[in-house]
Amino acid sequence: MAASLRFGCQGIVRSFVAGLRGRGRQGAFRLLHATERQWGTPSVQVCMPALSPTMEEGNIVKWLKREGEAVNAGDALCEIETDKAVVTMESSDDGILAKIMVQEGSRNVRLGSLIALMVDEGQDWTQVEIPSVQSSPPSTTTTMSTADVSTPPQKGPAQPGKLGVRISPAARHILDTHGIDPKIVVPSGPRGIITKEDALRVVSQQGDTGPRVVQPTPAIQPEKVAPVTPQRPAPPAVGLQRPSDPPISIPGKPLAPGTFTEIPTSNIRKVIAKRLTESKSTIPHAYATTDCDLGAVLKLRKELAKDNIKVSVNDFIIKATAVTLKQMPEVNVTWNGEGPSRLESIDISIAVATDRGLITPIIKQASSKGIQEIADSAKVLAQKARNGKLLPEEYQGGSFSISNLGMFGITGFSAVINPPQACILAVGRSRMELVMAEDDEGNPELSKKELMNVTLSSDGRLVDDDLASMFLERFRANLENPMNCALL
Structure with a gap:
C-alpha cells in the first residue's frame, strides 16, 4: 500500500511538471509570480500608540526609517506630536519596514490607526500583504x-x-x-x-x-405643470452684506x-483648550492674593552671584513653595473623583510657554533639592519644552503648579488650576513701593521695598479659604527669610 501511495504521488508530480513544460518557462514564471502576489508576504501592523495618558490622536512629524530599511527592536521609527510634546516612537520588533501607510505631515491620526507595515527579516517586503480593511484612516494635512x-457614498447622480x-x-x-x-x-x-x-x-x-448662487439642475417635468418662476441671482456682497x-x-x-x-491647530493647543474648559467648569476656583518682600532674596542672590552661582527669583519661589508644602502636607493633595488623595512626594510643575502652547514640566522632589540644583533642572526642562523634546515622565503628574508672568511685565493675575492638582500659584512682576515701617527705636519712617504680587488659585473642594490663607502666609514668611527656612 505504501508503494502504491508513493507511485501515486510521483505520478501527480510528473503531471504537474509536464504541465509546466507545456506552458513553457515564461508561463511557469507567470504562474508562480501570480501565486506569490495573490497571497503576499504576511505583515506586522504598526499602529498609532498612546504616548501620553490624555492623548487621543497624534501627528506624524517625520519618519526616521525608509521603506525597505532594516529595523531592530528599540530603533526610532518616527517622530509623533502628541498633546504634550514631540515624542520619538521606537520599534518593538525586529524586521523590515515594508510600507508606510501614513505619510509625514499627516494630522489627527487616531489612536490604534494603522500607520505602517513590517515584515520579518529575509521576507520579500515589496510583496507585503496590505490589509483590505483599515480602522479609522487618519486625516492628512x-x-x-x-x-x-x-462610509459608503450617499446615493446620488453618478x-x-x-x-x-x-x-x-x-x-x-x-x-x-x-x-x-x-x-x-x-x-x-x-x-x-x-x-x-x-x-x-x-x-x-x-x-x-x-x-x-448655483441653480439646481431641473428634473424632467411632466407635460402639464405650472410654470416655475425663475429665481433672482443673489446680489454681490458689498458693504455690510455678507x-x-x-x-x-x-x-x-x-x-x-x-x-x-x-x-x-496643534494637538497641544487642542488639549489645552479641553483641559482649561474642564477645569473652569468642574472645579470651584477660589482666589487669595498677597504681596511678598523680595529684599532678602535679591540680597542673597547677589551674594551667590559673587561665587558664580546663578539663580533666578523664580528658583527661590519654587524652593519656597516646596518647603511650604512640606510644612503643610494637607495642601499637597489631588482630587481623585470622589475625594482628596494626599501625595507623598512634592513635585512642582512650572509653566513654560512654547510655540505650540503652554506645557508644565515637573521638578520632582523639589523640597529635597538645593536652590542651585533647582535652577539647573528648571533651565534644562524649559529648554527641552521649547524644543518639544520632553519625555512623558517629565511632564506627567505633579502636585502643585507655578505660573510666573512677571518677566512679561504682568503685575498680577489669576491662573487656572491644572487638574487633578489642588492649587496653582500665579506670580507677577516686582515693583518698588514706599512703605511705612519702624526703625530700630520704634519710630515710624518711610522705606523702599520691592514687592511681588502672588495669587493662589485653590480648589474649594480640597483647600478652603482658611487653609489657603495660612498657606500664603507661610509661603511669604519662607520667601522673605530665605536663610531661616533653608532655601539653600
Whole structure:
C-alpha cells in the first residue's frame, strides 16, 4: 500500500511538471509570480500608540526609517506630536519596514490607526500583504471627512466617466460657495480625493472671489405643470452684506470682505483648550492674593552671584513653595473623583510657554533639592519644552503648579488650576513701593521695598479659604527669610 501511495504521488508530480513544460518557462514564471502576489508576504501592523495618558490622536512629524530599511527592536521609527510634546516612537520588533501607510505631515491620526507595515527579516517586503480593511484612516494635512473614506457614498447622480466624486468637506464648502462644478476639478489627494488646495486652485484660475448662487439642475417635468418662476441671482456682497457662510480667502489675492483664513491647530493647543474648559467648569476656583518682600532674596542672590552661582527669583519661589508644602502636607493633595488623595512626594510643575502652547514640566522632589540644583533642572526642562523634546515622565503628574508672568511685565493675575492638582500659584512682576515701617527705636519712617504680587488659585473642594490663607502666609514668611527656612 505504501508503494502504491508513493507511485501515486510521483505520478501527480510528473503531471504537474509536464504541465509546466507545456506552458513553457515564461508561463511557469507567470504562474508562480501570480501565486506569490495573490497571497503576499504576511505583515506586522504598526499602529498609532498612546504616548501620553490624555492623548487621543497624534501627528506624524517625520519618519526616521525608509521603506525597505532594516529595523531592530528599540530603533526610532518616527517622530509623533502628541498633546504634550514631540515624542520619538521606537520599534518593538525586529524586521523590515515594508510600507508606510501614513505619510509625514499627516494630522489627527487616531489612536490604534494603522500607520505602517513590517515584515520579518529575509521576507520579500515589496510583496507585503496590505490589509483590505483599515480602522479609522487618519486625516492628512488637508482635512478629510471620515465619511469620505470609511462610509459608503450617499446615493446620488453618478458622475460621467467616474465612480463618484470624492471630496473633502473644506473643498466642498469652497466649491459650493463659488458655484463650481466638482466635475471640472482635477483631484490631487490620496485615492482621488478633491482637496482644499484643488478647489482653491480652480477658484484662482476662474478669478472669482465672491460667492455665486448655483441653480439646481431641473428634473424632467411632466407635460402639464405650472410654470416655475425663475429665481433672482443673489446680489454681490458689498458693504455690510455678507453671505451667511463666509468664503475662505484665496492665497495670493487681496482679502475680500467677509472671508476668513484657516489657522492650523496643534494637538497641544487642542488639549489645552479641553483641559482649561474642564477645569473652569468642574472645579470651584477660589482666589487669595498677597504681596511678598523680595529684599532678602535679591540680597542673597547677589551674594551667590559673587561665587558664580546663578539663580533666578523664580528658583527661590519654587524652593519656597516646596518647603511650604512640606510644612503643610494637607495642601499637597489631588482630587481623585470622589475625594482628596494626599501625595507623598512634592513635585512642582512650572509653566513654560512654547510655540505650540503652554506645557508644565515637573521638578520632582523639589523640597529635597538645593536652590542651585533647582535652577539647573528648571533651565534644562524649559529648554527641552521649547524644543518639544520632553519625555512623558517629565511632564506627567505633579502636585502643585507655578505660573510666573512677571518677566512679561504682568503685575498680577489669576491662573487656572491644572487638574487633578489642588492649587496653582500665579506670580507677577516686582515693583518698588514706599512703605511705612519702624526703625530700630520704634519710630515710624518711610522705606523702599520691592514687592511681588502672588495669587493662589485653590480648589474649594480640597483647600478652603482658611487653609489657603495660612498657606500664603507661610509661603511669604519662607520667601522673605530665605536663610531661616533653608532655601539653600
